[in-house]
Amino acid sequence: MPLTRGVAYDPRISAVYLQIDNLNCGWAKADEIRRQILNFRKSEIYAPPSAYVHLFGFTVQGTFVRGVYDYLGIEPQVERIGKYKSGGDRLTRKTMSEDHREMLTALLDNIYSNWLDKIVPFLKYRKYSGVRKETVGISSGKEQIAVIRASGTISRVGGKGIIAEEFINNIHRVKASNKFKAAVIRIDSPGGDALASDLMWREIRLLAAKKPIIASMSDVAASGGYYMAMGEEGCAWIII
Structure with missing residues (x-):
């Protein structure tokens, strides 16, 4: 690719x-x-x-x-x-x-x-x-769109797949950085731990309050994977 x-x-x-x-x-x-x-x-x-x-x-x-x-x-x-x-x-x-x-x-x-x-x-x-940069309000070539990948089974700590702690840290870095003007969350997950999914969903909502977010769903976006893209103040666009 x-x-x-x-x-x-x-x-x-x-x-x-x-x-x-x-x-x-x-x-x-x-x-x-x-x-x-x-x-x-x-x-x-x-x-x-x-x-x-x-x-x-x-x-x-x-x-x-x-x-x-x-x-x-x-x-x-x-x-x-x-x-x-x-x-x-x-x-x-x-x-x-x-x-x-x-x-x-x-x-x-x-x-x-x-x-x-x-x-x-x-x-x-x-x-x-x-999707053009202007779609999410980006005009300068120096500005960037962050891509946060969420692939695998969701868990809170350790193991493989989507680790909530690591995912949330990535969200925090994007939110704190001035160079990232928007974010794409690439989701390929069957779900997993309910609490971990809820914690990540909350951080996505907090990020969405500051920057535009696009949820891009790959082969699987079920249960907690789908939940990550939801919320009344969550992702501005969902691409399937």
């Missing part, structure tokens, strides 16, 4: 050769790679006559093990807030609930619609327009 961003603005480079094998990433990352390629592309994409593209449909599915627990005499205990909080359904149900189905259907419809928008006009390239 950094290489693609660099060559797009290097006048010495007139063409790029990409060898694409199996992409081990989610839809959001694949779309981000696509945007960077389009940012470089000047006219056409060439491929041999024997090239082919697999166009498969989209599907979602769930696994529910309540029947196994009943057989073993185990009673699962799951705390749940809200009808769409379906993470524990796989333990407490034998089939998918209507609320869970409604949520997944809406998500699948959105992904499919986005996919059609990208594939159908494939040969009719439209220049991708990125």
